[in-house]
Amino acid sequence: MTREEFLGSLLGVAALPLTACSQPTAPGGVTGQPTAPGDVSGQGEQGPTGPRLIPEPDPNPAAPEIQKTEAEWRALLSEAAYSVLFQGRTEPPGYSPLANEYGAGTYLCAACFLPLFDSTTKYDSATGWPSFWEPIATKRVAYSTDDSLGFPRTEYHCSRCGGHQGHVFTDGPPPTGLRYCNNGLSLDFVPQGQPIPALRN
Ligand SMILES: [Zn+2]
Secondary structure, X not given: OOHXXXXXXXXXXXXXXXXXXXXXXXXXXXXXXXXXXXXXXXXXXXXXXXXXXXXOOOOOOOOOOOOOOHHHHHHHOOHHHHHHHHHOOOOOOOOOHHXXXXXXXXXXXXXXXXXXXXXXHEEOOOOOOOEXXXXXXXXXXXXXXXXXXXXXXXXXXXXXXXXXXXXXXXXXXXXXXXXXXXXXXHEEEEEOOXXXXXXXX
């Protein structure tokens, strides 16, 4: 895969379903543009103890540490997982049992097994997608801008393999105010007490 093809797949320029990860329905039934606090552009005023801004997309993203051919990834992943992780698609809401998983444990990138989220940061966003307010470490995920729905959203992906995870919004709970809306197909859950598999190379 060339760099251009890889970046194209990251940005989801291939056909996207209409069920792309979006805002939960507000009490008034209004969906679409994110609302307070903050905005998706990262502009606006936030105090040092207030909600965080969505991290800015990296204008010069580094090549993923793990790079496999399409055939190599397809041999390791289900067709559905491949389409989300490496073609930027979005599973339908309520599709993944991980949306309702609240046991203690660790959520790994389903492609390369990098631990991305801890269960202590998971919460019920009522969207039908697994939702978190913070990754395990800042640099576990990287960001890019996704304009595929006609307005900018911040897409995030595994920083190690580039696998698409989801989109981040500013309507999450304290302490960050962020909502990492993740595809369940992009995650593997390892319950606490069970061994976390070695990173896939
Ligand atoms: Zn990964």
